[in-house]
Structure formats: C-alpha cells, structure tokens
Amino acid sequence: MxxxxxxxxxxxxxxxxxxxxxxxxxxxxxxxxxxxxxxxxxxxxxxxxxxxFLEEELNRNKDAIYKKLDAKCFGEGRQVSFFRRKIQMSIPTAITAAAAAVFIFVGGFVFFGSNAKETNDILPSFSVNADSENVRLVSSGKNSLDDYTLEEILQYLDGKGYQVDISIKGLQPLEEKGE
Amino acid sequence: MEIKSTNREDFRKVYDANYTLLMQVVMHIVYNQEIAEDLVQETFERFYVKNISFPTMDDAKYWLLRVSKNLALNHVRRNKREIQLVDKVKKMPSETANYFDSSKAVMEEEDRKAVRDAVNALPENLRSVIQLKEYSGLDYKAIGKILGISETNVKVRVHRARKKLEEILSAEDKDVY
Structure with missing residues (x-):
C-alpha cells in the first residue's frame, strides 16, 4: 500500500x-x-x-498609497474623533477629576441653588456676609429723569405750584376720596 | 508586543510588512492593479478606523488578509457584468496576435492564462485556499485562521484543489495536441 x-x-x-x-x-x-x-x-x-505577480509590479504605488493614508489618518486635524478615542487616565488624575466635578456640583448648589437659610446650614461663615442686611443697592448719583420715581416727580411739580392730574387710559376714575 | 492600529509607528510597520502580501492576494481575485490598490488602501483605512489592538503582528496580518479578501470578493460580485465585458474585449485582439507570434513570452503568457482559468474554475471554497497556499506563502495554520477553518480542513482542501487543477490542466493539454 x-x-x-x-x-x-x-x-x-x-x-x-x-x-x-x-x-x-x-x-x-x-x-x-x-x-x-x-x-x-x-x-x-x-x-x-x-x-x-512580481513584487516590483505590486509595489509600484506602495509609497504613494502610504503617503495618502498617512495624511488621511495622521495628518493635521485628522486625529481620532473624540467619541472613538479611548480615554487613558492614571488613577490620581481620575480622582482629581472626580473631586473637581463634586466641587463644581456642590458649589453650584451653594451659590445659586439655595436660599439664605440653606446657605446658613451649608456654609455658615459665608451666609453672615451674604445676608440681605449687608447687601445694598449702590447707585452712581442721580443724573437723568429715569432715576426719579413718579411720586418724586409729582412731589417736585407740586412744590413748584403745578396742578398735575394723572389717570390711566381705559379706567374709570374711582369715587372721589374724602369730601 | 502589542500592535495598535491608530499608533502611527505601528501603522507604518504593519503597512510595510503586509502591503505586498495583500496586493498579491487581492490581485488574484480582481486581476487589476488599480482596483487592487484601491481595495488594499481601503483595507488599511478600515484597519485605522477600527481602532483595535492586536496581541501580535501575525494577528494584525490575519485580520488584514481577511478584510482585503472579503472586500475583493465583494467587488467582483458587485461588478460581475462589467468584468465579463472587459474580459471579452481583452480576448479579441490577443487571439489574432497569437496567430502571427509564437515566441517564448507568448507561450508563457498562455501557460499563465491556462492556470488562471483553471484556478478560477474551482469552487470558491477550494479557490481561496489554494490561492493563499500558492501565492502568499502562508502555512496551513495561518490559512485556517484567515478563513476561519481548521488546519486539517486546509490540508484536505489544498489537496482537493490540486487534484482538480491537475484534471483541468491535463485535459487542456490533450485538447491542444
């Protein structure tokens, strides 16, 4: 066999x-x-x-094609897109990033998301200064007519001896007050 | 040694080591240099976009061969009609030329054509195995990995393909003489 x-x-x-x-x-x-x-x-x-097939024939455009690929894949502005990129991070970096995220979250809550009482609970030292008694509206002196209230204007005109009658369009005046 | 497909240095290494091999394999499916170059380029683009790591250089090679082979087969399937037309046009002038010229180069070209026709007459499962064996210098184990079949299966198919090629080619010889 x-x-x-x-x-x-x-x-x-x-x-x-x-x-x-x-x-x-x-x-x-x-x-x-x-x-x-x-x-x-x-x-x-x-x-x-x-x-x-002969190698030299096959390799005729080897370098040219490599150049094309290299430009396409590794050229300027053609890096891996954000979503495809694998995130590589050391452990300390990851912890720092997590801490920063927590800080931003808590900070946002403290400064914008709470009233005075909650602020007092979370950050007592800050709430003392942030109390409404210590916050005043500061203006830069009276310059234009917009800075006066209607009442002040009326009082001023009254003091100058004008008789001013103000009414709101479309509203019937109420009964005369007093006698 | 890990190979990362988006690492510029690794990419260069993999390209240099495999370009010729991929071209050889793809050429035996499409038989057209320009189309083969386009397909090999697309293979490497996919390799980059996939963004994968391979444990060894060989694993990257098997991946590339598998992808390029499939791209080439798809191309042939999609463009069957055009390819047949081009073949017909190519055949017409060559028949008249052979009539006058019988130099050694033409004989060799004819041998080559006979082999190519015989290989293309094989069923797909035998053809890819024998082409990888004869033209890419890979061993049974590598071929099995590329095609997703066992080493034993590769051995069987290589033998069957050779047997069929022998039959086809010897029948042609008898026709001639």
Missing part, C-alpha cells in the same frame, strides 16, 4: 507532522511510483506558481 495522496500533498508543503513525515520519507526512498507522483505534484505546483 502506497502513500495517500493527501499525505503526499501535505508532505510536499512541509506540513506533515512526525512520525508520518519520516515514514513518508523512508517510503519514498524505495518506491519509484510514489516518487513519480511527488514529482508530478511538484511540476503542477510550479505551473500554478507561474501566475504569481
């Missing part, structure tokens, strides 16, 4: 494992028929190999 052709094919490719490899080798030494089969197989292989 001679060698199975499939085994011979694997032997030719150098893919046959021991102990079969040695067995096939020994058999070939004294079996001319199998040697011929192997020769035929090698010839066929050579024939198939004729259709291989």
């Amino acid at each position: 001679c060698i199975d052709l499939q085994m011979l094919s694997a032997y030719m490719d150098g893919e046959l494992k021991e102990p079969y490899k040695t067995q096939v080798k020994e058999h070939l030494e004294h079996c001319a028929a199998c040697r011929n089969l192997l020769e035929d197989m090698k010839k066929l292989d050579e024939k198939i190999q004729k259709d291989v």
Whole structure:
C-alpha cells in the first residue's frame, strides 16, 4: 500500500507532522511510483506558481498609497474623533477629576441653588456676609429723569405750584376720596 | 508586543510588512492593479478606523488578509457584468496576435492564462485556499485562521484543489495536441 495522496500533498508543503513525515520519507526512498507522483505534484505546483505577480509590479504605488493614508489618518486635524478615542487616565488624575466635578456640583448648589437659610446650614461663615442686611443697592448719583420715581416727580411739580392730574387710559376714575 | 492600529509607528510597520502580501492576494481575485490598490488602501483605512489592538503582528496580518479578501470578493460580485465585458474585449485582439507570434513570452503568457482559468474554475471554497497556499506563502495554520477553518480542513482542501487543477490542466493539454 502506497502513500495517500493527501499525505503526499501535505508532505510536499512541509506540513506533515512526525512520525508520518519520516515514514513518508523512508517510503519514498524505495518506491519509484510514489516518487513519480511527488514529482508530478511538484511540476503542477510550479505551473500554478507561474501566475504569481512580481513584487516590483505590486509595489509600484506602495509609497504613494502610504503617503495618502498617512495624511488621511495622521495628518493635521485628522486625529481620532473624540467619541472613538479611548480615554487613558492614571488613577490620581481620575480622582482629581472626580473631586473637581463634586466641587463644581456642590458649589453650584451653594451659590445659586439655595436660599439664605440653606446657605446658613451649608456654609455658615459665608451666609453672615451674604445676608440681605449687608447687601445694598449702590447707585452712581442721580443724573437723568429715569432715576426719579413718579411720586418724586409729582412731589417736585407740586412744590413748584403745578396742578398735575394723572389717570390711566381705559379706567374709570374711582369715587372721589374724602369730601 | 502589542500592535495598535491608530499608533502611527505601528501603522507604518504593519503597512510595510503586509502591503505586498495583500496586493498579491487581492490581485488574484480582481486581476487589476488599480482596483487592487484601491481595495488594499481601503483595507488599511478600515484597519485605522477600527481602532483595535492586536496581541501580535501575525494577528494584525490575519485580520488584514481577511478584510482585503472579503472586500475583493465583494467587488467582483458587485461588478460581475462589467468584468465579463472587459474580459471579452481583452480576448479579441490577443487571439489574432497569437496567430502571427509564437515566441517564448507568448507561450508563457498562455501557460499563465491556462492556470488562471483553471484556478478560477474551482469552487470558491477550494479557490481561496489554494490561492493563499500558492501565492502568499502562508502555512496551513495561518490559512485556517484567515478563513476561519481548521488546519486539517486546509490540508484536505489544498489537496482537493490540486487534484482538480491537475484534471483541468491535463485535459487542456490533450485538447491542444
């Protein structure tokens, strides 16, 4: 019984494992028929190999294509998009980032999201100064008519001896007050 | 040694090591240099965009081969009609030229064509195995990984493909003489 052709094919490719490899080798030494089969197989292989493409032909545009790819992938402004990028961060950095996030959250709550009483609970030292008694509206002196209230204007005109009658459009005047 | 597809240095290394191999494999599917170059370029673009890490250089190679092979097969499937038309046009002048010229170069070109036709006559599952074996110099294990089949399966298919090619090519020889 001679060698199975499939085994011979694997032997030719150098893919046959021991102990079969040695067995096939020994058999070939004294079996001319199998040697011929192997020769035929090698010839066929050579024939198939004729259709291989030459490296220099294949590499004709290798550098040009690399340049294109490099510009496309690694050129200016073409980095990995934010969502595709894997975030790499050391542990201390992560902790600092988390602390900053908490600080901003709590800070926002303290300064904008709470009334005076809550502020007093959270940050007593700050609430003393932030009390409404200590906050006054500061204006830069009276310059234009917009700075006076209607009452002040009326009082001023009254003092100058004018009789001013003011009514609101579309409203019936109420009954005369007093006698 | 880990390979990161978005690392510029790794990318360069992988490109240099695999470009020729990918071209060889894709060329045996599309048989057109320009189209092959486009497909190989697209393969590397996908490699970058995927943003993956490979444990070894070989793993990156298998990934690239798998993707480029599939891109090429898809291209052929999509453009079947155009490709057949181009083939027809190509055949017309060559037949008349052979009539006058019988130099060695033409004989070799004919051998080459006979082999190519024979390989293309194989069913898809045998063809990709024998092409990877004969033209890319990969071993059974690598071929199995690229195609997602076992090493034993590769061995069987390589042998079957050779047997069929032998039949087709010897039948052609008999036709000639």
